[in-house]
Amino acid sequence: MPTIDELLTRVSKPARYTGGEWNSVTKDWRETAVHIALAYPDAYDIGMSNMGIGILYDILNKVDDIACERTFAPWEDMEAEIRREKVPLWSLETRTPIKDFDVLGFTLQYEMTYTNVLNILDLSGIPVWARDRTGEHPLVIAGGSGGFNPEPLSPFVDAFFLGEGEDAVIELADLVRDWKRAGTPRMERLRSLLKMPGVYVPAFYEARYGADGHFLALEPTTAEAPAVITRRILEKLPPALVRPIVPFLQTIHDRAAVEIQRGCTQGCRFCQAGMIYRPTRERSPEEVVQAARELMRNTGYDELSLLSLSTTDHSQIVPMINQLTSTFDDLKVGIPSTRVDSFSVDVANAVAKGKKHTLTLAPEAGSQRLRNAINKLVSEEDLLGAAENAFQRGWTGIKMYFMVGLPTETMDDVDGIIEMGKKVKAIGRKHVGGRARVRVSTSNLVPKPHTPFQWARQDTGDELQPKHLRLREGCRSVGAEFSWNDPRDSFIEAVLSRGDRRVGEAVYEAWKNGAKFDAWGEYFRAEHWERAFETVGVDAAWFAHREWDTHEPLPWDHIDCGVTKSYLRGQWRDVQTVKTVPDCHHGSCNVCGMQSFDALGPARGVADCVVKLGKLAELRRGAKDHEGEVLELV
Template identity: 45%
Template sequence: MRKLALSDEILLSVQQPARYLGNEMNVVMKDSSLVDIRYAFCFPDVYEIGMSHLGMQILYAMFNKREDVWCERLFSPWTDLDKVMREQHIPLFALESQDPVKNFDFLGFTIQYEMCYTNILQVLDLSGIPLHAADRTGEDPIVIGGGPCAYNPEPLATFFDMFYIGEGETQYDALFDLYKENKKNGGSRMDFLEAAAKLPGIYVPMFYDVAYKEDGTIASFTPNKEGIPATITKELVMDMNDVPYLEKPVVPYLKVTQDRVVLEIQRGCIRGCRFCQAGNIYRPLRERSLEFLKDHAYKMLKSTGHEEISLSSLSSSDYTHLKEIVNFLIEEFQGKGVNISLPSLRIDAFSLDVMSKVQDIKKSSLTFAPEAGTQRMRDVINKGLTEEIILKGAAEAFHGGWNRVKLYFMLGLPTETREDMEGIALLSEKVAELYYDEIPKEQRNGKVQVVASSSFFVPKPFTPFQWAQMCTKEEFLERAYIVKDKFKEMLNRKSLKYNYHEADLTVLEGVLARGDRKVASVVEEVYKNGAMFDSWGEYFNNDTWMQAFETCGVDPDFYTVRERSLDEIFPWDFIDAGVTKEFLKREWLTALGEKVTPNCRQQCSGCGARKFGGGVCFEDKN
């Protein structure tokens, strides 16, 4: 019987004690004395958020298929338990065994969002692991990071022994085998890191030196050891039917953010939105076969008892066999009390027909993402949506019985004008008007509700907009107020609602997304001053961050509002993410010319992803 790391008294004193118990349905339990490698897999946020993440579940299952590896889960303790653990000197533990994390061979982080960076330091600190990679010894775990934020690892480089760049299914077996071989031969920690740095997709920051120009930009980024590659090429799965996928997902004790079976139908995207990092770093599009999806839908629903299944993709409407998989799920499972969730769909006649079959129209709202209020701005960002398409989709939705619509926009996009900002309110008004124009009074399902939300734009690495300037906090808010005031002028204003994201949080996200190694000192300083759970509004303190920038002598404006030249070396330029810098430059200039680039199925634009082989881009024979 497992001995819990926390006493009953402590568990009864904190919120949601089930976060820390482990032992859920489908967890993997092993005898630690019979494995060669123990891997603590951390999502640096609270349990309910981390247990909703598909990538973590996929790698957890994949690692544990190896008899010589035991992968356990780890999440950030909430603030109440964090306080108790520090006061009582309780070491942070993994859920399955309840053993201290410091005793593991690897501590891996999936880094999904910049505002979780301080939680990474929380986990290291509570585990008793030195924050700096340079201070660790053979007694400490190898600390490895992956996920989308690893495409600019530099603000975290000080804290990590290595980063895995790309999709995890390809190189982890080789990394584990290398670790075992090094251990068997009596090799040191440094021996392992040197050998690992030569594996595809593995970046070991300590083996690279950065030199800076007088203006603070990067002069050079070079390996400091022989045999270490100057460029790290991302790892990519090309045959999506030939890699492990979930059959028995861990079923949480608690209600989590995404409490359902998730069926990943494809990776990548053909759309080419110029603001979207995921659409660039996950190129090219790769689909799973219909038979693969049918088989895993059965297995996962049977092994979990979940009552909902969701299709996962950046753009589900672009999946070749969407109609077949949706009809299969409806025919096979809906009559058995299983709900079907269909996110990331374009709103067209087929999608609405499907959603009318799987949703309670009276309770649900439809989501459109125009991203911009005018056609000019949508062309700049290459959204590929016209106002006609948006309004046609809304009209079909209203005829289908819906009367609640959510519209997502961005503010602060490159070249944005007042007309573009006010266009958000005008487009929302047109959608509301459409309801009253299209639906006879006697057929209406109550009044229409249109909720428009705007996030603030962050120019992310490996996008055409990586050269763009960001707005200041004040500029973001000024733009939001312009939109808000325009909403007040609308005839249907009682049917309209507008809200916007936190401006100061967005600015900070921009610094961390585009930062270099100098930003690490700020992350460490702000953590030591109490920052944690920065993505949670009740704990985010912008003043603490601004004070840390001042203390460390780092100017946040250097990473956000500064204009960048086309020949500047970026902190992430040593990574080959597939899309070339030449392609991104071309797209940046095309955006400034307000021109649209066709999607990957219409025409190959030479982004660079061809070199991986397969994928949608190889369907183009020209």
């Protein structure tokens, strides 16, 4: 069998597989009791830009007897070498086979990476189906936003961690240490995880279907398994990550980063992150500046990204920027996510150094009516004012993100996108002449669990095609560039987002057909999935292209993200009436179920809110629609 070093000489970008980067941690396995591998089911270049992996890696390796290492999906050339030479996939730090670890933990951020999860298991020599594993195999754990509908991956994952894992990973490591000392059998290990808050163990649940084949319920098969699993929420953000690993090769986000805020309460009805990461919790400007100081010292980067779902929503963003710019002379500060208004442009301008190229804005819809329907609280005046401000201050390009296929959308709304591009282009020409660039980028709506749009239908490819054609021709006529997503991969994403356990069988078949790296356009093959759905008898269109009844059972009803189903139901009704809901971050409480966690409002404490969430879960189990009870409770 060839050595790993020999394999590295045969592939592109060998630095993806070598380890040894600055700030990586290598421990002696003989001196550590617990061995955990963290996996991101995509290429190293993508996975190393995920802050969640870095945070967990840092936390675990601070414990002396825990060795935490990393692995990623090998690129096609390396996979071919691994399979030809029969070398099991290894960890970057010690080149230990992944199958020898106690725990293999996946971060799930995007449904189109699910076939890579199976591929990593197979390349590691770990049975793909959870039911086929024995005590000789690691426990396969998964977390991240994909876990909020775990069912499509539940046949392959032993347990899902729901919510924020900074505390949970240490609890898990403590359990592993005890299991190994006591020689606890595999099934008893899984059973003990049922007692851990925020953990879902699929082996102890059974799906029930009606005579028509439609999903009816997911039921515990043992009294120890909770009927509803509530996500874990931290009251306060943990210390910032200040010793991240510095890759040898360029990654997608090749810069230092500080998470300045977690959660968002803008209430966009299509946005899953805005629901499942509530409540809003902030770092102080002083904490951010201190973290930046340590990051610069520990990494050598000269660029800092201020991470948040909506960075300029931070209540102290101006003092924070002022402190950063006054403390660091040469530091470039990036703001990846902003509101669509002139204030955000002012903030972006305050941190811009050197040439100003492209500013990104996300109006999401082309008409005010449709923006109101999706609760995107942005007016045309806001957008044009932001464009005017940006071009006046020397920016030469504006990129605008929109969605197509939104509920109640008409061709007039689509034409509104073109009109917006035309007006922004005119503003750009007025200020920077021929250098003005306007790019219109559209994505297709993918209804996501735990959002008001979880009941929405997705447009078919035939319905989306004329919209894309109209946008392509219209943008060309007004001098704006245009890009769009393939409706076929949006369709697969929707099926994986809203699927039940039977969709897991299709994931397996698609992988066997050759599906992998589905998030990469050059690798995605719709025919792999079409054949898989046909083979296992899954009606994929049933999951994607119909409007769901707001009282029908949902495959993710056993997962409590904290935002109540009755609140989401009310928000879905408001789509039709075009009624908006203000951001509770700046006003009164909207009674979504998370209010007592809001560190910026009149909080009553985490323990108080946990009790309330438990009562809300009981109400949900006992009533179809209970807005009155929820209002009375909170």
